[in-house]
Amino acid sequence: MPEPSPTSPRRRSRLLRLGAAVVVLCAVAGYLVVQYLTGGAGAPGCKVVSGKDDGATYTFTPEQAVNAATIAAVGTNRDLPERAVTIALATALQESGLRNLDHGDRDSLGLFQQRPSQGWGTERQIMDPTYAAGIFYEHLVKVHDYTELPLTVAAQRVQRSGYPEAYAKHEPDAALLAAALTGQSAATLTCTGRPGADATAGPDAVRAALVRDFGRGAFQETGAEVGAKGRPAPSPSVSAEADGHAVSVPVPAGDGRRGVRERGWQLAHWAVANASALHIRRVTYAGREWSAGNTDSAWRESGRDTDTDTAASGPAGTDTGTVRIVTAQ
Structure with missing residues (x-):
């Protein structure tokens, strides 16, 4: 009985090329799955x-x-x-x-x-x-x-x-x-918003982070005052959403250094900056909206007609406006 002939060099070359093609296809498929699930590049980032x-x-x-x-x-x-x-x-x-x-x-x-x-x-x-x-x-x-x-x-x-x-x-x-x-530039900070492994979520986490950064005098149920200007700061309210909870953060009244609109954009940008850490899905202010997971995560027209999402147009303190933060839970 004749011995089996060894695999020819040409056949080995074809098998190697086929194996390499399978590896590449698997890598591309994996990349596309990640893009589909995350809505953008693999690593979250801000700009x-x-x-x-x-x-x-x-x-x-x-x-x-x-x-x-x-x-x-x-x-x-x-x-x-x-x-x-x-x-x-x-x-x-x-x-x-x-x-x-x-x-x-x-x-x-x-x-x-x-x-x-x-x-x-x-x-x-x-x-x-x-x-x-x-x-x-x-x-x-x-x-x-x-x-x-x-x-x-x-x-x-x-x-x-x-x-x-x-x-x-x-x-x-x-x-x-x-x-x-500081809110001097409107709608200029964006993040992908995909949560990290240690991300926390929910309105309580947002409230705690607001107090952590802006001080215990801000956004308290007791009507405590912001800074030294003697103006009351209402507490954020929470409402249920189909995909989480909406935290409505009243914008503190303007003062000599910063107006209402600047304070509002500071809070809105703060929320976007904390999106991955606090699992924030959407932020709305002054007729503009940021949503997590978009490829460019750009601010877009919100399409909301309610004046709760707009900055005050009258004298400081008459209508402070609201920043709306939607969390995952």
């Missing part, structure tokens, strides 16, 4: 664009977005100008990349790489982004004429860094973020 039509953009991660929104909220809650928020954001971009690091040079920690041994607070305090931002601003406002100084000079007088010129390169990105997160 801020300039409100000046100059083409400037900055892309960043949901983690960075949450931290940036916290830094901005703490600054505006102290009634500080947009310039202060820009300085703080540029500093955090340089020191930690807007990540809440549990390590650093010597005993440096957190968003601003503050050192417990240098009197910035305990390790636990510094690892709290709200505290870290607050203590940074406390030092910043003690710098004489800080709003008139070059950003790198103002930041260095707070941080005492070994690389004093390093902050300057982050100023353009920090300025874009500050304009959006």
